[in-house]
Amino acid sequence: MKAVFASAHDADPQAWIDPLQAAVPEVAFHAWNDTGKAVGAEIAVVWNPPPDLFSREPGIKAIFNLGAGVDALLRLPGLPADAVIVRLEDAGMAVQMAEYAAYALVRASRSFDDYQRLQQQERWEPRPDIRRADWTVGVLGMGVMGARVASALAALDYPVAGWSRTGKDIPGVQKFAGQQAFPAFLARTRVLINTLPLTDGTRDILCRATLRQLRPDAYLINMGRGEHLVEEDLSALLDSGHMRGATLDVFRQEPLPAGHPFWRDPRITITPHVAAASLREETITQTADKLRRYVRGETLSGVVPLDRGY
Known part of the structure; x- marks a missing residue:
């Protein structure tokens, strides 16, 4: 053979x-x-x-x-x-995905970007303590990767829910299954983490119609595929104030082209497709x-x- x-x-x-x-x-x-x-x-x-x-x-x-x-x-x-x-x-990829999601979530929720800017200005200004109940997390995709991400973030005491086509029971994670449950999943979510596979049914799922259903001051973490995200819709929702920021590891064109608006947007953190190898x-x-x-x-x-x- x-x-x-x-x-x-x-x-x-x-x-x-x-x-x-x-x-x-x-x-x-x-x-x-x-x-x-x-x-x-x-x-x-x-x-x-x-x-x-x-x-x-x-x-x-x-x-x-x-x-x-x-x-x-x-x-x-x-x-x-x-x-x-x-x-x-x-x-070895699932634990890396969990690390990446935790890094992005904690960085946003604990105001570590603010502290970095304050350090550059030599300013000592503690930010207010966070209420984890205000940082509801929703994980798209409950395969091996998504399940590990959801479990890791639930262990950090964030309120975590998982959505998938058929649903999956994970201790400490609220289950949402199927298209009928998708709006309710989005409505309770402030930090949306995407680990979905790319299929005809999931392409462009991170669009204006979806992201605008998230809680106000929402945050996106995309570790799936670049084709999941409608990039101009994210920019519009950031500009409107409905979303506060995003951490993006994957893009429609990789490497991300020079001059792309995401490069210089301070609300967006970019990594070069390294969430998990x-x-x-x-x-x-x-x-x-x-x-x-x-x-x-x-x-x-x-x-x-x-x-x-x-």
Whole structure:
């Protein structure tokens, strides 16, 4: 059985192929190359793979994605309708997402931006104590990442709710499920944290119609995908005063172009898509285990239904 490793983010594919080959010797791994020569692969191990993956390797039956989000993979032309797509389920990313959300929430709620400005002015001015009840948090998406985020923030005694398509029971987190519950979820939320996967149903979900339903003086933390956010709608709501700020890690165009209005907006904190990265060792261990299960015909976890997209 042959596998092709194809990733636009790694200059040294052997750093992945060598340990995978050692862990799964029954599969012969090959690096994607620019020669156009096919290897006859049945398996693809990918992260942001080349657009001609399936035209060059039409025999691919299973794709193992080195990340949790599969939206880029689903957009590739020629994706076989019967292909098995397997995504990462954590690989060290969930705790990073929780750290990022806590950083952004605490920075906003505890006025740490104000303290930074006051330090530059050599002014000693303690800000008023906060009431956590005034900083209601709503987490969009209750998968592995969102659930970890919600649990971590609830442990800090913020009032936390989680919304997802089917709902999820998490101790200390109020559950909202389905479109019917979405308005009530938004109405009780001041800090909205997005961890949703990108699908046709979630694209542009962070728009004027959604964000204006948040509590006044609202704050947005986007760790999902840039295509979730309608950027001009966020700017308009910041200008109107309905929203006080945002921390954004993902954007419609990455890197964020020079001259983009977000760069110089003091109400927006920008990070370059670093909220969570799959850790190499954990990713290799998890992917190798899934590959072994596939080869043996065993049940796989992390399989993505093509009609759902996550």
